[in-house]
Amino acid sequence: MYAEERRxxxxxxxxxxGRVNVTELSERFDVTAETVxxxxxxxxxxxxxxxVHGGAVASQSFQTAEFPLDTRLRSAQSAKTAIARAALDFLPAPGGSIFLDSGTTINAIAELIGDRPGGARWSIVTNSLPSALNLAAKHAPDVQLLGGTVRAITQAVVGDTSLRTLxxxxxxVAFxxxxxxxxxxxxxxxxxxEAAVKSAMVTNAHRVIVLCDSTKLGNDYLVSFAGIADIDVVITDANAPDFxxxxxxxREVDVVIAG
Incomplete structure (x- = not known):
């Protein structure tokens, strides 16, 4: 496991x-106490x-830092692959329509959709450059890439043009x-x-499937784009805390543990 992923x-x-201690973390991640x-x-x-003495307590501040796409690709790779595979069970019937958000786990499901027999039978709209290129390379004929401004750090298309189209x-289904x-x-x-595009996809989809590996549970970023009541399914991995x-x-959200 990379140090960044462990952190x-x-x-x-x-x-x-709320609170963790050095000894338990050392045993959980099989590293020395000094590493922890x-x-x-x-x-x-x-x-x-x-x-704090012997460990740490949670900070209440909202995070703002973003990691580049290549860094995020290395984080929780096996979990993201398992989550993407589990998400295939929520594809609509042939002839249905799909929103694909941006992000490394979403890119993983885009690749699997492209490999799926009959995968060309869905109408797909995305704001992710990697997803659009992946699907196009696999000859999916009905893929629409939203127009707008490309954010280099995430390779996501954002802006007023995207929002007007959505x-x-x-x-x-929105993934x-x-x-x-x-x-x-x-x-x-x-x-x-990016939050605005995500929010528009959530609002305009009949069913919302959230792909979220366990490292993201309990974290908080600056801009909220959907409440718990707005989502139907959360797909996560086996490290998700039972709580x-x-x-x-x-809260009536269907939780799927991938793995």
């Missing part, structure tokens, strides 16, 4: 549980957690990625323009 998981655990202390020191400097559209998920703040991300899974199900 993301530590941050998520701290946010969910360095991780906590790094997260403390970034304002993600607050160091306002005229409806989809059977949505997120930087973070909390029970009170819902789904959130760092950039307001979060149970809390989402109590």
């Amino acid at each position: 993301r998981q530590i941050a998520s655990l701290t946010a969910v549980e 202390r360095r991780d906590l020191a790094t997260l403390d400097r970034e304002g993600v957690v607050h160091r 306002a005229l559209m409806r989809a059977d 949505i990625g997120t930087n973070a998920l909390t029970l009170d703040h819902g789904l959130s991300t760092a950039d307001s323009q 979060y899974v149970d809390a989402l199900r109590e």
Whole structure:
């Protein structure tokens, strides 16, 4: 496991549980206590957690930092692949319509859709350059890439042109990625323009499927784009804390554990 991914998981655990200790983290991630202390020191400097004697407690500040796409591709790779495979069960009937949001896990499901027999039978709208190119390379004939401005860090298309187009559209299913998920703040991300596109897809889809690996549970980013009540399904991985899974199900969200 990369140090960055381990730190993301530590941050998520701290946010969910409120407090973590060095000994338990050392055993969980099979690293030395000194490695955990360095991780906590790094997260403390970034304002993600607050160091305390023997461990750390959750920070209440909203995150704003974004990681480049190539960095995110290396984070939780096996979990994202499993989540993308599980998401295939929620594809609409042939002839149906799909919104594909931007993000590494969404890009993974786009690749699987392109490989799927009969995958060309869906109408697909996306604001993700990698997803659109992947589907086009696999000869999916009905793929629409939204127009607008490309954000280099995420390779997502955003802006007024995208929003005006989405306002005229409806989809059977929206597959949505997120930087973070909390029970009170819902789904959130760092950039307001990306949040606006995500929100439009959520609003204009009959069913909303959120692809969210466990490192994002309990984290909070600056811009909320959907509440828990706005989503139908959350697909996550086996490392998701039971507390979060149970809390989402109590709120009538179908939670699928991929793996």
